[in-house]
């Protein structure tokens with residue numbers, strides 16, 4: 001089921017938790033809302049599920065309006081399944097009974113309930129665990145029961161609120177793969193909420209970056225990383241250095257800029273103008289040059305990250321050091337000569353000049 005959110009606002013007292021949020025999520029998409037704690041992610045999910053009324057705007061699921069000024073469709077009639085961090089399983093019921101429960105309350109025939117329970121348990125690979133109680137399962141297995149129960153509710157849309165937050169890093173990795181497999185098997189539109197950008201990158205077809213009740217950018221993970229539209233998104237997704245440059249001229253997708261008295265070519269949005277701008281450099285954009293040419297850099301400090309070193313280098317004429325990576329240790333004070341491969345001019349040129 002597609003999810004359409006148009007200009008939705010929601011306040012708690014004087015606090016605006018959702019400020020004019022609009023999103024269009026096509027049917028079958030694995031859509032991740034990524035943002036820091038308190039930015040309004042859970043509130044957004046709760047308004048879609050119907051657990052929270054909206055103040056203004058409109059929400060439609062599969063083309064049917066479920067919330068608009070003065071209209072609020074009950075959560076149980078929205079065909080959305082919600083998976084929380086806490087799993088919310090019935091502790092006294094077996095795995096199979098937990099999965100069967102929504103179908104029993106919906107009044108399905110016993111034979112149907114049995115066959116569908118088997119089917120859903122098979123989808124999440126828990127057939128062998130059907131008679132266990134939730135307490136006797138691992139966190140990841142409990143999460144899968146919650147997913148199977150979503151399927152049993154006939155959920156065409158699955159809403160997940162940081163479902164992996166309580167799991168240890170090893171299990172998280174395994175669960176990410178399972179969630180991807182679950183999404184493929186069920187075909188349900190999935191809205192997944194997290195503050196973990198690594199998780200968002202690994203799972204999403206599309207990511208919306210949320211900040212202080214607003215959506216800053218919606219894009220595929222790779223586009224978000226390579227082409228952020230603002231300093232905030234650039235800083236929130238991955239590691240980067242932001243540096244002031246002068247754009248000399250612009251030509252079909254790239255700009256020639258002056259960075260600390262050096263002229264280099266970098267990628268840029270189509271509407272880039274000449275003048276002051278902000279250049280985003282990912283660590284991999286800075287590489288040691290062959291033959292001792294290039295930008296002269298002085299190593300300030302290094303951090304070993306396991307297999308590689310993060311190196312902060314000072315460049316004459318720049319106030320802040322740039323971040324790069326090396327596959328060898330470098331000593332503070334060491335001189336490096338660097339080539340700058342690409343980089344990206346942020347579209348918000350005015351923000352830098354002001």
Ligand SMILES: Nc1ncnc2c1ncn2[C@@H]1O[C@H](COP(=O)(O)OP(=O)(O)OP(=O)(O)O)[C@@H](O)[C@H]1O
Pocket residue numbers: 012015017035036037038039040041042043044195
């Ligand atoms: N029922 C409520 N009453 C008052 N304020 C609320 C209520 N629910 C949420 N808020 C406030 O709205 C803001 C957004 O909360 P929300 O839970 O949506 O954030 P979040 O991005 O999901 O954060 P987290 O990742 O920490 O769960 C917060 O400032 C929160 O304190």
